Amino acid sequence: PVLVVDYGAQYAQLIARRVREADVYSEVVPHTYSTEQLLAKNPAAIILSGGPSSVYAEGAPKVDAELFESGVPVFGICYGFQAMAAAMGGKVAKTGLREYGSTDARVVGGARSILEGTPDEQNTWMSHGDSVQEAPEGFDVLASTAGAPVAAFANEAKGLYGVQWHPEVKHSAHGQAVLENFLFKGAKLERSWTTGNIVEEQVARIRAQVGNARVICGLSGGVDSAVAAALVQRAVGDQLTCVFVDHGLLREGEAEQVERDFVAATGVNLYVANEQERFLSALAGVSDPETKRKIIGREFIRAFEEAERAIMAKAEAEGEPIRFLVQGTLYPDVVESGGGEGAANIKSHHNVGGLPEDMKFELVEPLRALFKDEVRAVGAELGLPAEIVGRQPFPGPGLGIRIVGEVTHERLELLRRADAIARAELTSAGLDDEVWQMPVVLLADVRSVGVQGDGRTYGHPIVLRPVSSEDAMTADWSRLPYDLLARISNRITNEVDGINRVVLDVTSKPPGTIEWE
Ligand code: XMP
Numbered sequence: 001p002v003l004v005v006d007y008g009a010q011y012a013q014l015i016a017r018r019v020r021e022a023d024v025y026s027e028v029v030p031h032t033y034s035t036e037q038l039l040a041k042n043p044a045a046i047i048l049s050g051g052p053s054s055v056y057a058e059g060a061p062k063v064d065a066e067l068f069e070s071g072v073p074v075f076g077i078c079y080g081f082q083a084m085a086a087a088m089g090g091k092v093a094k095t096g097l098r099e100y101g102s103t104d105a106r107v108v109g110g111a112r113s114i115l116e117g118t119p120d121e122q123n124t125w126m127s128h129g130d131s132v133q134e135a136p137e138g139f140d141v142l143a144s145t146a147g148a149p150v151a152a153f154a155n156e157a158k159g160l161y162g163v164q165w166h167p168e169v170k171h172s173a174h175g176q177a178v179l180e181n182f183l184f185k186g187a188k189l190e191r192s193w194t195t196g197n198i199v200e201e202q203v204a205r206i207r208a209q210v211g212n213a214r215v216i217c218g219l220s221g222g223v224d225s226a227v228a229a230a231l232v233q234r235a236v237g238d239q240l241t242c243v244f245v246d247h248g249l250l251r252e253g254e255a256e257q258v259e260r261d262f263v264a265a266t267g268v269n270l271y272v273a274n275e276q277e278r279f280l281s282a283l284a285g286v287s288d289p290e291t292k293r294k295i296i297g298r299e300f301i302r303a304f305e306e307a308e309r310a311i312m313a314k315a316e317a318e319g320e321p322i323r324f325l326v327q328g329t330l331y332p333d334v335v336e337s338g339g340g341e342g343a344a345n346i347k348s349h350h351n352v353g354g355l356p357e358d359m360k361f362e363l364v365e366p367l368r369a370l371f372k373d374e375v376r377a378v379g380a381e382l383g384l385p386a387e388i389v390g391r392q393p394f395p396g397p398g399l400g401i402r403i404v405g406e407v408t409h410e411r412l413e414l415l416r417r418a419d420a421i422a423r424a425e426l427t428s429a430g431l432d433d434e435v436w437q438m439p440v441v442l443l444a445d446v447r448s449v450g451v452q453g454d455g456r457t458y459g460h461p462i463v464l465r466p467v468s469s470e471d472a473m474t475a476d477w478s479r480l481p482y483d484l485l486a487r488i489s490n491r492i493t494n495e496v497d498g499i500n501r502v503v504l505d506v507t508s509k510p511p512g513t514i515e516w517e
Helices: 012-021 035-040 065-069 079-087 175-186 195-210 223-239 254-266 276-283 289-317 331-336 372-381 409-428 482-495
Strands: 002-006 026-030 045-048 074-077 091-107 121-134 140-144 152-155 160-163 214-219 240-246 269-274 322-326 362-364 440-443 448-452 455-464 467-469 475-477 499-504
Touching: 002 012, 012 026, 012 175, 012 331, 035 065, 045 079, 045 175, 065 079, 074 079, 074 175, 079 091, 079 121, 079 152, 079 160, 160 175, 195 223, 195 322, 195 362, 195 372, 214 223, 214 289, 223 240, 223 254, 223 322, 223 372, 240 254, 240 289, 254 269, 269 289, 276 289, 289 322, 409 440, 409 455, 409 482, 448 499, 455 482, 482 499
Parallel strands: 002 026, 002 045, 045 074, 074 160, 214 240, 214 322, 240 269, 322 362, 455 499
Antiparallel strands: 091 121, 091 140, 140 152, 152 160, 440 455, 448 455, 467 475
16 A cells, blocks of 8 residues: 555545545554554555654654665655654754745756656645755755745655645645645556456455345435445445344435435345334434434434344355345544554544444445545446435435424425425536535524415424535535525425425534534
8 A cells, every 4th residue: 555644634535535536545643653564564655644743843853864765665745744854864844934825836956856747836835833954965856845845855766755835735736636646656556446346345345244144235215325325235245234224314205215226226135124114113203303303312222223134044054044134334434443453533423323332243344445526436336326326415414403393294205305306406507516514404493574475374484404415524505506505495495385484504614513413
């Protein structure tokens, strides 16, 4: 792999993604790894990420000079660049001149090296206080900026390269070209991380792990569980049984997508638990958001366990107990949960709608190495329906937390129709990719006066909550075109009886969360 050493900024994952976009496999490792540990992973190349520290600050993560003599090509970015300079005998200093954001870099000297194919003047994205004043011996200076006399350097003989700016962010105009120059010219790697290879490799791994045993998988209707299940199905066929608990809180058409389209595309054995009534009666009379969430979570686990027992009983009767459970854990979850590699535990993720923790199964996690866009590409490669592969995030508790107030059958129907209209219009405006997700919320406890035809109405409002986001931790409200908003509003108020007002949520996160409950 290409190892991305994480110096504690938020850029390491982004660098790994960009490397994979160049069809090269990469992994993030913590900076606490010793040179020995790094080399033990047999890296094809190493990238040192940016980080918040000054190389001279007390406790700043150090990089061993040893690493740079190992023969493995290394690319230092921002902090990594300075750390490389310091370790190799260059001069790094606090100049008092900080550069943040968009900065012009100028190519200098004759050697273009990793800047080959990029213009003499290029816009880069910077974030630094210290800067490299003198390149170490044997290094060619490739570029400068106003605040950094040495903004990029290379030592071709040793396979060492570095830039002060952040090539991984899209604001650096030629960032991807610089990164690819390092990968393909500097480190002489090949493009081998393609969707076809990912599928082949994962299928082989799953077969090796599972053998002839039986496997169970919960489907939520979302992209992760669907792709994980499809991979396992491809690997071990009928040894897999999928469970779909239909809690009745999905959006229009989603249960059918699982029960009909997913099954048709994969040929998977599907066990459907129709539990709509169970969830509705458990939610009767409840309007507090946390209570609703707890009830839905609890009932989900119970319903899943009942389904599981039914499937287990059948499997045991056939003499082949179930030994494995599939989970759709993704790579960012692995990195953020510490990855088992000693990194800080930022948060522990729960996947597949909060399955029981006292699991008696061994886990199969075929998406553990993948980013979300790779999961979608794998899903498409496996022939899954576009509606599933392209689906935007949707919360486990579903429409249950998009009705502000008590959840009833009638209210679910209203919200489902309004939501279907809003989604259809967003799709036909071609904006699905620009909008991270668009919750549609029914304010069931609010009524307002309106006029329709010749009469007074006293109906409920629908809230549109379109947001753009990178990772759902922060978000901004999407500036949807007024024409589109007008169409959605007209259609919902005309077509959904009982809704007489459509409002737009213009709150970022923070302070608002994406969902209303
Ligand atoms: P908030 O509302 O916290 O949502 O800003 C952040 C993201 O998480 C989704 N979300 C959930 N997903 N189970 C889930 O699987 C949940 O209980 C849940 N609550 C919120 C939300 O849709 C958004 O993408």
